Amino acid sequence: MPAIPPPTLNASRQVAIREAWLDQWREAALDPALPIVDPHHHLWDRDDERYLLEELLQDAASGHDIRATIFVQCASMYRAEGPEALRPLGETEFVNGIAAASASGRYGRMRACAGIIGYVDLTLGDHVAPLLQAHRAAAGPRFRGIRNRTAWHASPEVRSNLVSPPPGPLADPRFIEGAREVARQGLVLDVWAYHTQLPLVASLARAVPELTVVVNHCGGPLGIGPYAGRRAEALAEWRAVVMPLATLPNVVMKLGGLAMEVGGHDFHLKDRPPASATLAEAWRPVVEPLIEAFGAPRCMFESNFPVDKGMCSYGVLWNAFKRLAQGASDAERAALFAGTATRIYGLDPAFAQMA
Template sequence: MPEIPFVDAHVHLWDLSRLHYPWLTPPFADDGPNGSVEAIARTYLLDDYLADAARWNVVGMVHIDAGAEASAALAETEWLQAMRDARGMPSGIVAFAALDDPDVDVLLAAHARHGGVRGIRHIVNWHADPMRTYTPRDMTQDEAWRRGYARLAHHGLSFDLQCYPGQMGSLAALVARHPDVPVIVNHMGMAVASDPAGFDDWRQGMRALAANAHVVTKISGVGFIDRRWTIEQIRPLVLEAIEMFGADRCLFASDVPTDKLFGSFDRHMEAYHAIVADFSDAEKRALFGGNANRVYRLGIAL
């Protein structure tokens, strides 16, 4: 229900006249994980977000790195911090840093100096299918990347993990070795229905991650599973994710404007609310607000 406070755990803003975003730059094609992104390749600012979210009692939101070129990552953080200082949102910031960068400690410290920064995301989705992969190799197997991951705790930063199910087994072992790095699995684990094992790889990988008490998952990005998703299709997957992690370790999120490629803000939110309609009021308040507030240490009075 819209009166339930919503702390949106995954939002992107971008000003295309300010920073360069390679993935939002022509020419556009339909051969990537998102399909063509031409429909969202326009400036999207806080007021645009608030207009999209007008029905949903947004009391806070977390900005996740929006894919600016790597050299602009700190400039993105500075821009968002100034916005937070002036307007109170984004409530939290998850910045980009390449964990395999030789100067990763310098990068992490530079982000962490900003009061709104809570964590880091370094997208690591690797898949053998060139239409699916985000990276040319599975960098999570590189020792340099793993060393960078281990440095997050020193800077008091969480990690937003965006990977594919086939990577989750080895990542779960790494995550278990670093219980002082809170992990937020993006987009419900990004199951790949066309893989030979179907959703079994997803279930196995998500259970391995969920075995670590410091790991949570966002329920968002259902269009990555099927761009033409229906509520009947996603309902069992959402409920299974909640069953695996528990209602206290799942965070609903809009992932706008990216998820607008697959349906409006309202369509996604209506579906999520309908799927958990039979949950208790306390569970719904946790799923839509309390968990994000706790995990990202936002300090919002709910």
């Protein structure tokens, strides 16, 4: 058996993937007939990590019924030349090619990247509308929305982006105007913000009530930097700012992203990867209150792969989510695992139907 390398963080402060470490613990899929639409994953080919269709397919072949996936922007395959504002089109074009390959059926039943969330700088004012139209032209109906780089904290220890953004743009009036254009074009806005920024997310949602705002990664409860070793206090602070979002009908919550280094969990430091029961117990104080507050029709489980793969495997992650949803009704489970994602992102309803 090859030696297992020690845990490290890559250039983006994400826990590096160690396949040999993950191979020490595998589980059979719980409730394998339950349809799943994975509404949040990335694809990239970086100097320190490769995660493309081949790797996604390998992870999805975990015994769970993964029907379709949604790609979320990650600054991958931008154009090398041309105007700066148009370079992110390269990512949409690249992912649409992956989606087309998957849609051929050559790689199995799952439809990878059936929805695409791209990047347009929403602070660009009058330029936002034609840029959105260019992405829609590049990907057609697969193009479902936008995400900007918005996660920010004053502590240099708190970072989860490839490029650390300035304190904006959530408070920038131009961002609000850009968000209005997203809504006008019938698109969705995904937002990745730490819990310390959630009041700004609430202000955005109130300012543009016609816009569907999808909050990523449970609203970003922090567990490092100034929050290290203060989990109870951090969760109390998170609850105080995340619960007001549940009162806003245009806000939807993604349940996941809890195996990131910024969340403060240290599963990657153990000799063996965590079992799904361990993950479910660790994540319960975050996931259960969100489902109770938002309701299943406004919640969707997400993998956040390959980012979360540094701490757990794909199959174990979905088993953990299924454990967390054990008390839900059949209708609620159908919404949490496929129905909400299918409806919010305008995918084929067949993806969420039982076989």
